[in-house]
Amino acid sequence: MFYRTLLGVALAGATAVHAETDLPFALDWKFEGPAAPYFAAVDNGYFAENGLNVTVEAGSGSLDAIPKVATGAFPVGFADMNSLIKFLDQNPGAPVIAAMMVYNKPPFAIIGRKSLGIDGPKSLEGKVLGAPPPDGAWAQFPIFAAENDLDVDAITVEPVGFPTRxxxxxxxxxxxxxxxxxxxxLNAARLGVPEDDLVTLLMADYGVDLYGNAVIVNTEYAAENPEVIKGFLAGAAAGWKSAIADPASVIPMLIERNPAADADLEQRRLQLSIDANVATDWVMENGFGIIDAARMDAALAQIATTYEFQTTPDASLYFTDAYLPEGGFSLAD
Structure with a gap:
């Protein structure tokens, strides 16, 4: 009887494991600090609690995940909201949409050196600006330039690769x-540039009123598997909540996947993303994952100042809260 009971427990456990849905998730970038919350969701069982076996795949830029998800190669991904808007404008009806905002304040920035004459937007004129063509920040540079009345012809843009930037x-x-x-x-500082020589021009502080990266989903997959998407978003939000509560606790999970990474550096990178992009005052007051309709409309109007929409912009084509709880997720304890 004892052995039958053990066998029954073992079979039940095997069935439970078997019942988990495999779900690959396409990141925007390499395994660095801001990826740690997703590994926390894996290792702490937040995805498993929702019946999911999530595998996290590295990316090569903030536009990278959009075609991966749109083609159905990945059901879920992480990508720049503004690049998604343009992609959907150019590919009407493509089966991809944002389902949870993560970077409420976008990290798009110009990083310059004081010793090379950079001290504000206007100082870019007459200088050489290195920009990787697939970079999400570069994609928004025209808006930054327009908002700050820059003479773009006076800026020499040097296309560079991500590894050489x-x-x-x-x-x-x-x-x-x-x-x-x-x-x-942080990458520039790690290469020996004194931090007091580095200047960060965060575009959001210079007139750029856009959202940042969001979790995107394949709409066909989501329509057929709504509970899977809801479970993924809940697990991811729990991962971020865990990271915000104790950033040091999630870094070992990142290092396990990327042993070459510097733990202290990646914890600092994670903390920077939390403070400036994720746990903003608006998010802590209104909820994580949702967007403000008026702000999204303003963002679409701003995009239209430097980008000619082929179709009438409509926020409902680019973002849905159908898989979020009402009011989003709380990141506070």
Missing amino acids: EPMLAEGNVAAITGFSFTSY
């Missing part, structure tokens, strides 16, 4: 680069 800044081959604030700043 910060080294070129460190070597003085470019005076500034586009990138995510928490990525490029």
